[in-house]
Amino acid sequence: KAGVTQTPRYLIKTRGQQVTLSCSPISGHRSVSWYQQTPGQGLQFLFEYFSETQRNKGNFPGRFSGRQFSNSRSEMNVSTLELGDSALYLCASSLAGGRSYEQYFGPGTRLTVT
Amino acid sequence: QQQVKQSPQSLIVQKGGISIINCAYENTAFDYFPWYQQFPGKGPALLIAIRPDVSEKKEGRFTISFNKSAKQFSLHIMDSQPGDSATYFCAAKRYSGAGSYQLTFGKGTKLSVIP
Numbered sequence A: 001k002a003g004v005t006q007t008p009r010y011l012i013k014t015r016g017q018q019v020t021l022s023c024s025p026i027s028g029h030r031s032v033s034w035y036q037q038t039p040g041q042g043l044q045f046l047f048e049y050f051s052e053t054q055r056n057k058g059n060f061p062g063r064f065s066g067r068q069f070s071n072s073r074s075e076m077n078v079s080t081l082e083l084g085d086s087a088l089y090l091c092a093s094s095l096a097g098g099r100s101y102e103q104y105f106g107p108g109t110r111l112t113v114t
Numbered sequence B: 001q002q003q004v005k006q007s008p009q010s011l012i013v014q015k016g017g018i019s020i021i022n023c024a025y026e027n028t029a030f031d032y033f034p035w036y037q038q039f040p041g042k043g044p045a046l047l048i049a050i051r052p053d054v055s056e057k058k059e060g061r062f063t064i065s066f067n068k069s070a071k072q073f074s075l076h077i078m079d080s081q082p083g084d085s086a087t088y089f090c091a092a093k094r095y096s097g098a099g100s101y102q103l104t105f106g107k108g109t110k111l112s113v114i115p
Helices: none
Strands: A005-007 A010-013 A019-024 A031-038 A042-050 A053-057 A064-068 A074-078 A085-092 A110-113 B004-007 B010-014 B018-023 B032-040 B045-048 B056-059 B064-068 B072-077 B086-097 B100-105 B109-114
Touching: A005 A074, A005 A085, A005 B109, A010 A019, A010 B010, A019 A085, A019 A110, A031 A074, A042 A074, A042 B100, A053 A064, A085 B032, A085 B072, B004 B100, B010 B018, B018 B086, B045 B056, B045 B064, B045 B072, B072 B086
Parallel strands: A010 A110, B010 B109
Antiparallel strands: A005 A019, A019 A074, A031 A042, A031 A085, A042 A053, A064 A074, A085 A110, B004 B018, B018 B072, B032 B045, B032 B086, B056 B064, B064 B072, B086 B100, B086 B109
């Protein structure tokens, strides 16, 4: 099975711009979660989508949004970029939550805001 | 109550030695504790996981020890190899409502295994 894929792998944007990142989960996985990874804060949960519905959200401002399509592919959008948004954005997919919760991560999108 | 505290931040171990990484949590709602391994330029990969009704789980050279009363768990890497050099994250899962389960991660330990 192909793993989780994320595009693009690298992005450089300017403050004030907006950006859209894409994630394709493992085939058959219906849950997609997004995380922000920075050296100072580690991995922080952004949101989770399941069957096109956001069912959980972390503590991030409204500039961070996402959506999921009927084929489970997901996108996240960051509007009005700030320097502090520079990070590795990781997407993870899983079959669904449950007693075990194996999440499979993609390689991430490295976003640099200048 | 949502935090998972991980130590040390960095660790240097000789080849063949034992690497030990510790994590502690406060929220008793956590019910699943995975460890992830991340190499530079890659996403985290699930290494091994444990549920709180088990005190130890071993998979090859990797062992999780779990102390429910102390709310602590640790990863032991036996016979550490240079190829184990990576960043390790502990995590804890809890039910967050609406059918969703959320992972909370420790801040990571950068392990370097020197020949």
